[in-house]
Amino acid sequence: xxxxxxxxxxxxxxxxxxxxSMIGLFLLxxxxxxxxxxxxxxxxxxxxTSDYYATTYDTYYSDQLGDEVFEKPSHLDESVYFSSxxxxxxxxxxxxxxxxxxxxAYIDSNSPLRILPDKNNEGEVVEITENQALxxxxxxxxxxxxxxxxxxxxxxxxxxxxGIIDMITTTSGKGIRGxxxxxxxxxxxxxxxxxxxxxxxxxxxxxFAPKKSKxxxxxxxxxxxxxxVPSIIFGLLGAAxxxxxxxxxxxxxxxxxxxxxxxxxxxxxxxxITSTDEALKVIPDDFRQASLALGATKTQTTxxxxxxxxxxxxxxxxxxxxxxxxxESAALIYAIGTAIKDQIILTERSTSLAVHIWSIMAxxxxxxxxxxxxxxIILAVVLVLNLIxxxxxxxxxxxxxxx
Amino acid sequence: xxxxxxxxxxxxxxxxxxxxxxxxxxxLLIPTVLSASFVLMILIFISQRGVAPFLPSEYGNESVNFLxxxxxxxxxxxxxxxxxxxIVVNTVFVVALSSLIAVPISVFTxxxxxxxxxxxxxxxxxxxxxxxxxxxxxxxGVFGLGVITKVVLWIASIFGLQTAGxxxxxxxxxxxxxxxxxxxxxxxxxxxxxxxLDLEKNSLALGASKMQTYFKVTLVSAKSGIFAxxxxxxxxxxxxxxxxSMVAGNAGSGPSFDLFSTTRTLTxxxxxxxxxxxxxxxxxxxxxxxxxxxxxxxxxxxxxxxxKKVGRFS
Numbered sequence: 253x254x255x256x257x258x259x260x261x262x263x264x265x266x267x268x269x270x271x272x273s274m275i276g277l278f279l280l281x282x283x284x285x286x287x288x289x290x291x292x293x294x295x296x297x298x299x300x301t302s303d304y305y306a307t308t309y310d311t312y313y314s315d316q317l318g319d320e321v322f323e324k325p326s327h328l329d330e331s332v333y334f335s336s337x338x339x340x341x342x343x344x345x346x347x348x349x350x351x352x353x354x355x356x357a358y359i360d361s362n363s364p365l366r367i368l369p370d371k372n373n374e375g376e377v378v379e380i381t382e383n384q385a386l387x388x389x390x391x392x393x394x395x396x397x398x399x400x401x402x403x404x405x406x407x408x409x410x411x412x413x414x415g416i417i418d419m420i421t422t423t424s425g426k427g428i429r430g431x432x433x434x435x436x437x438x439x440x441x442x443x444x445x446x447x448x449x450x451x452x453x454x455x456x457x458x459x460f461a462p463k464k465s466k467x468x469x470x471x472x473x474x475x476x477x478x479x480x481v482p483s484i485i486f487g488l489l490g491a492a493x494x495x496x497x498x499x500x501x502x503x504x505x506x507x508x509x510x511x512x513x514x515x516x517x518x519x520x521x522x523x524x525i526t527s528t529d530e531a532l533k534v535i536p537d538d539f540r541q542a543s544l545a546l547g548a549t550k551t552q553t554t555x556x557x558x559x560x561x562x563x564x565x566x567x568x569x570x571x572x573x574x575x576x577x578x579x580e581s582a583a584l585i586y587a588i589g590t591a592i593k594d595q596i597i598l599t600e601r602s603t604s605l606a607v608h609i610w611s612i613m614a615x616x617x618x619x620x621x622x623x624x625x626x627x628x629i630i631l632a633v634v635l636v637l638n639l640i641x642x643x644x645x646x647x648x649x650x651x652x653x654x655x
Numbered sequence: 656x657x658x659x660x661x662x663x664x665x666x667x668x669x670x671x672x673x674x675x676x677x678x679x680x681x682x683l684l685i686p687t688v689l690s691a692s693f694v695l696m697i698l699i700f701i702s703q704r705g706v707a708p709f710l711p712s713e714y715g716n717e718s719v720n721f722l723x724x725x726x727x728x729x730x731x732x733x734x735x736x737x738x739x740x741x742i743v744v745n746t747v748f749v750v751a752l753s754s755l756i757a758v759p760i761s762v763f764t765x766x767x768x769x770x771x772x773x774x775x776x777x778x779x780x781x782x783x784x785x786x787x788x789x790x791x792x793x794x795x796g797v798f799g800l801g802v803i804t805k806v807v808l809w810i811a812s813i814f815g816l817q818t819a820g821x822x823x824x825x826x827x828x829x830x831x832x833x834x835x836x837x838x839x840x841x842x843x844x845x846x847x848x849x850x851x852l853d854l855e856k857n858s859l860a861l862g863a864s865k866m867q868t869y870f871k872v873t874l875v876s877a878k879s880g881i882f883a884x885x886x887x888x889x890x891x892x893x894x895x896x897x898x899x900s901m902v903a904g905n906a907g908s909g910p911s912f913d914l915f916s917t918t919r920t921l922t923x924x925x926x927x928x929x930x931x932x933x934x935x936x937x938x939x940x941x942x943x944x945x946x947x948x949x950x951x952x953x954x955x956x957x958x959x960x961x962x963k964k965v966g967r968f969s
Binding site: 258259261262265266268269270272273275276277279280282283286287290448449450452453455456457460461470471472474475477478480481482483484485486488489491492493495506507518521525549550551554575578579580581582585586589590606607609610613614618620623624627630631634635638639642 | 673675676679680683684686687688689690691692693694695696697700701703704759760763764766767768771780782783784785786787789790791792793794795796797798800801802833836837840864865866867870887890891893894895896897900901922925926927929932940941944947948951955
C-alpha cells in the first residue's frame with residue numbers, strides 16, 4: 253500500500269520535471285515563431301541592400317519623345333499596368349506601416365525616364381529605378397497624377413502625355429544596408445584590436461607566467477572579473493574613456509565606430525582569453541618537451557608548436573566574439589549612439605543591427621516588422637556560430653580522446 | 656651509441672635563447688597587464704564621472720544633493736533633484752521574483768537533462784538551452800514587447816486589472832526569468848554531473864526510489880554548484896539592460912510592488928531617455944552605474960557568504 257503511494261508520487265515528480273524541462277524548448281520555439289511570423293514578410297534582398305532613409309527625387313522630361321513603342325515583358329502579371337509609350341509599369345504596394353502607394357514595378361532599360369535631370373541640383377542627373385515610389389507627376393498637357401490615383405489610371409495618363417514638367421519619386425527606405433556595413437566594420441575592428449591582446453595574454457598566463465606568482469594571480473583574477481561586468485557598464489567605460497580617447501586622436505567628435513570597437517574589444521577580451529587558454533590547456537606537455545628537446549627556445553616552441561595546436565580554440569574564440577558583437581546593444585548605445593546612418597564613416601556615429609532594432613523600437617511607434625526581420629538575421633547568424641563552436645569543441649574532445 | 660657533441664656555440668646560443676625567452680616574457684606581460692587593467696579602468700573612470708554630479712566644484716549650484724539621491728523616491732524633480740532609493744528597491748524586487756521563477760525551472764531542467772533522459776535526447780535539450788543562452792538581449796526585448804506584454808495584458812484581464820499595455824513589473828520579471836534560465840540550467844547540469852555516482856548507487860541500493868535519490872542525494876550534493884549558477888544568474892539579471900528597458904516602462908517614482916504597474920530598474924534608468932551626451936542628466940547615469948556596480952558586488956558577496964553557510968550544513 254505504502255509502496256504504491258510512493259510509486260505514484262515518483263511518477264508525479266517525474267511528470268512535473270519532464271513538463272518543466274520543456275519550457276526552455278518552448279521558449280526558443282516561441283521566440284523563433286514570433287520573429288518569423290512578424291518579420292519574414294519583410295525579409296528580402298531589397299531590405300538588406302537599400303538605405304534606411306528614403307531619398308526623394310524631383311525631375312522633369314523636356315526632350316522630344318521618340319517613336320519607340322515598348323512592350324510589356326511577359327514576366328509581369330496583371331497587377332502591373334504598363335505604359336508602352338514610356339516603357340514604365342506601375343503597381344500598388346504596401347509600405348511598412350501598411351499604407352498603399354504607387355510603385356514603379358518595371359522600367360525598361362531603354363526607357364526615356366531611366367536617366368532624368370535633377371531639379372534640385374543643376375547639371376546633376378537622377379536615376380529612376382524599379383521599387384521607387386511615384387509620388388506625383390505633372391505632364392506638359394497639365395494632367396496630374398497623384399500617388400492615390402491608382403496604377404491603371406497612371407499608365408493611361410502616361411500614354412497620353414508627351415512631356416513631363418515635374419515628376420517626384422522616392423526610394424523605399426527602411427533598408428538596413430548601413431547597419432549591416434556598420435556591424436561588419438565593428439566585427440573587423442574589434443577582432444583586430446582584441447584578438448592579439450587576448451591571445452598573447454592567454455599565452456603569457458598559460459606558458460610564460462612564473463608559477464605561484466602573487467602578481468600573476470592578481471592579473472588572472474582581474475581578467476576573470478571582466479566576465480561578470482554587465483554590458484551597460486562596458487558602455488559607460490566606452491563613454492567615459494574611449495570616446496574622449498578617439499576624439500583626441502581622430503577627427504571624431506562624440507561617439508564613433510572606433511570607440512565602439514574599442515568597447516567591444518574589452519567585452520570580448522575575456523571570451524578570447526578563456527577560449528585560447530582552454531585550447532592551450534589541453535595541448536599535451538609532450539609537444540612542448542619534444543620541441544624543447546630538439547633545441548627550440550621556449551619562444552619558438554610557443555609560437556611554432558603550441559600556438560599551431562591551439563588554432564581551433566582561437567577559431568572558437570573568434571566565432572564566439574563575432575556572436576557577441578552582433579548581439580551587443582546596451583554597450584553600443586553608450587559607446588556609439590543610436591543614430592541610424594546610411595553613409596558609414598569610421599569616425600562618426602551609426603548603428604549595428606542590434607542597436608538598429610533598439611532605435612526603431614524605443615520610439616513612440618515601435619516597428620515590430622522591421623525589428624523582427626533584423627532579429628531573424630541576428631538570430632540566424634548567432635545560432636549558426638554557436639553550433640559551429642559546439643561542433644569544433646566536440647571534434648576536439650573526440651580527437652583528444654582517440655589520440 | 657651516438658655521441659652528442661657540444662661545441663662552444665651551443666653553450667652560447669643556449670644562453671642567448673634564455674635571453675630571448677626572458678624578453679618575450681616581458682613583452683607578453685604588456686597585453687596581460689592591459690587586459691587586467693580594464694576592470695580597474697571601469698572602477699576609476701566611472702566613479703570619477705559618477706561622483707561629479709554631487710560636487711559643487713563641478714556643477715556649482717546645480718550639484719545634486721547626495722543624501723536625497725540615495726534616499727529619494729522620485730527619480731527626477733527639476734531642476735537638479737534625483738532619487739535612486741526606490742529604483743534600487745524595484746530592481747531587487749524584480750530580480751528576486753524572476754529568480755524565484757527561474758530557479759526551480761532551471762534545476763528541474765538540469766535534472767532532466769543530466770539524469771532522466773537517454774543521451775541523444777539529453778544532448779538535444781542541452782543544445783536547446785545553449786542556444787537559448789546565446790539569444791541576444793535585444794531579441795528578448797522584441798519578444799518581450801511583442802509577446803510577453805500581451806501575455807501580461809491577458810493575465811491582467813483575467814483579474815480585471817489595468818495595465819499600461821502590458822508594460823509592467825510582471826513583464827520585466829518574465830523577461831528576466833527567461834534570460835537567466837539558461838545560465839542557471841547550464842551551471843546546474845555541470846554541478847549535477849559532477850556528483851559522485853557511488854552516492855546515488857548507494858542510495859538506490861538502500862531502497863530509495865529514483866526520485867528520492869535525485870532530490871535527497873543528487874541535488875543536495877550538487878547544492879553548492881547550483882548555488883554558484885544562481886549567483887551568476889542573479890548577477891546577470893541585475894545588469895541586464897536592453898530587454899528590461901523595453902518592457903519596464905520607466906516609472907517616475909516608487910517603490911512599486913504592484914505587478915501590473917510600470918517599474919524602473921537601475922539599467923532602464925541608464926538606458927532610456929538618453930539624448931544629450933553632456934550635462935547633468937548624462938553624468939547622473941554614471942552615478943546610477945556606480946550604484947549598479949555596488950549592488951552587484953554586494954549581492955555577490957552576500958550570496959557567496961550564504962553559499963558558504965549552506966555548504967557547511969550539508
